[in-house]
Amino acid sequence: MRRWGAFAAFAAAVATAAPALAAPFDASPWLADLEQTRQAFQEKYANLDWLETEREVDIDKLFDDLARRLKQAQSEAQAMSVFNRLVLKVGDGHVDMRWPEPKVPATPATTPAPAPDLCRTIGYDERQNTPGTARGLPGYAELPSDGNPFSAGTVAVGDRRVGVVRIGVFQPQGFPDLCRDAVQALKIPADKPCDDECQNKIVTVAYQQLTEALEQRVRQLKTAGATTLLVDITDNGGGSEWAEAAARIFSPKPLVSERRGFVRGEHWAKQWRDLSVQLREFAKGAPRADRQRLLGWAAESDAALKEAQTPCPASSAGCSRIATAGYSTGLVGSAPASALQGKEWGVLVFSPSQFPYHDGVWDGPLIVLTDQETWSAAEEFAAVLQDNRAAVVLGARTGGAGCGHTWGGTPTKLENSGAVLELPDCVRFRADGSNEVRGVLPDVPVALRANDGLRLRARLIAEKLPAALAQAEALARAR
Numbered sequence: 001m002r003r004w005g006a007f008a009a010f011a012a013a014v015a016t017a018a019p020a021l022a023a024p025f026d027a028s029p030w031l032a033d034l035e036q037t038r039q040a041f042q043e044k045y046a047n048l049d050w051l052e053t054e055r056e057v058d059i060d061k062l063f064d065d066l067a068r069r070l071k072q073a074q075s076e077a078q079a080m081s082v083f084n085r086l087v088l089k090v091g092d093g094h095v096d097m098r099w100p101e102p103k104v105p106a107t108p109a110t111t112p113a114p115a116p117d118l119c120r121t122i123g124y125d126e127r128q129n130t131p132g133t134a135r136g137l138p139g140y141a142e143l144p145s146d147g148n149p150f151s152a153g154t155v156a157v158g159d160r161r162v163g164v165v166r167i168g169v170f171q172p173q174g175f176p177d178l179c180r181d182a183v184q185a186l187k188i189p190a191d192k193p194c195d196d197e198c199q200n201k202i203v204t205v206a207y208q209q210l211t212e213a214l215e216q217r218v219r220q221l222k223t224a225g226a227t228t229l230l231v232d233i234t235d236n237g238g239g240s241e242w243a244e245a246a247a248r249i250f251s252p253k254p255l256v257s258e259r260r261g262f263v264r265g266e267h268w269a270k271q272w273r274d275l276s277v278q279l280r281e282f283a284k285g286a287p288r289a290d291r292q293r294l295l296g297w298a299a300e301s302d303a304a305l306k307e308a309q310t311p312c313p314a315s316s317a318g319c320s321r322i323a324t325a326g327y328s329t330g331l332v333g334s335a336p337a338s339a340l341q342g343k344e345w346g347v348l349v350f351s352p353s354q355f356p357y358h359d360g361v362w363d364g365p366l367i368v369l370t371d372q373e374t375w376s377a378a379e380e381f382a383a384v385l386q387d388n389r390a391a392v393v394l395g396a397r398t399g400g401a402g403c404g405h406t407w408g409g410t411p412t413k414l415e416n417s418g419a420v421l422e423l424p425d426c427v428r429f430r431a432d433g434s435n436e437v438r439g440v441l442p443d444v445p446v447a448l449r450a451n452d453g454l455r456l457r458a459r460l461i462a463e464k465l466p467a468a469l470a471q472a473e474a475l476a477r478a479r
Helices: 002-017 028-044 048-053 059-072 076-090 176-186 196-223 242-249 266-284 288-309 377-387 454-477
Strands: 096-098 152-157 160-166 228-232 259-263 322-327 366-370 392-395 420-422 426-429
Touching: 028 059, 028 076, 048 059, 059 076, 076 096, 152 196, 152 454, 160 196, 160 454, 176 196, 196 242, 228 454, 242 377, 259 266, 266 288, 288 322, 366 377, 366 454, 377 392, 392 454
Parallel strands: 160 228, 228 366, 366 392
Antiparallel strands: 096 420, 152 160, 259 322, 259 426
16 A cells, blocks of 8 residues: 555656646747738739749739648748748749747857957958859969959950959948958047948948949950950849949940839838939029929929829739839939039939949950849849840849849838748839849850859850850940
8 A cells, every 4th residue: 555655646746747738839820920921912022923924923822822831830840931931932032031030048258259340240241252153264364363352364265365353242241351441541440339320431432442443353354455354243142233333334335224113102102202302402502404403303203202102902903013213223224424423412313323433444345144143233233234235144044133122121020920021122124124033034045053063164154155255246346
């Protein structure tokens, strides 16, 4: 009896100490987040028409399938994978789902913290700027660096010499040394916080250095005997509107930028409203000729504002969710470099005017090298040159990101999981009317894969380079 009593007491203690059975996973909050995501796609996603027509994705069926998968989920990890599946299915480089960072307990430091690097702290990182592919071409001879941030060289194709310049990213944040030079030139304390005004000063100087360095490389390649130029933008993740200025450095032919589309709603209504106010304010003290132009652009802004404020119900036939106004560069799609530089309001209507570039520094045949990892602003660079028949695109179809997020975009925070859904709010329309998110299709295709080794990629490109060279020379003769 004592043994049985002892066993009963032990069993009771174990039952008391054992954790309760885990409650079954509740998918209801995740299903609510999925419905919030569905609504965001309908209201905010700039490329929904492309997704449904060109990609032939039935958005309703897709979300119904995701809801079915969520109902079968047994854990948060499985539920998260359903949302990540949505991002993969959409296949748009600017659609993203950012999950909250897990809370990690603080651990005591075992080694002294490194000295703070101001430039790294504010986002300058050389990992944005990869070395590209053209350096692997047979016979590639690299030019001395001389502190220039752009690697460059030459390669012989028969009896012709092709100059090569590598652009790994279209923004100075991929070149920390430019930031450090700017910090030194501006005498900014490297051990103190750098607010928005401080960062703007740094990036302004860095952009100036970046522009001057690119033009210098082009002139050096001319001196080195290059008769055709190849710009390598493989594995280029994008950048900023500086891509439009860079494109004009490589073309003596005036470039007209892509038409711009935008999602109707308050996000873009505010942008057009603010622009109209700014333009009218500048018009007050402007010379007569400038005043007339500024007021004309303000009127265009007002018309775009009206479009942004006009809703387009899904059931309304003939009404596009995307309105159009202006160009990827602003209300002005083409202008000589000197036309608006120096005017305080120039950047409001033509974004390249904020950079000290010169048109047509390169005036010969031009080839742009792309692959599946060419994205966003790099696609903009390739598209504007291809659309204007100013360059031949060699390589693989680009990744397909197109236009992205303006002024912070329109992020949607999901109410239950806390994840943030990012959707592009603008469109760049190509000369043929297609959406740039399709990806830039090469004029001379090369059977590249993103995971091929450098030697194979370079060999495949070298085989097609003579054909691209002949097309580029024909384009140049036709100017």
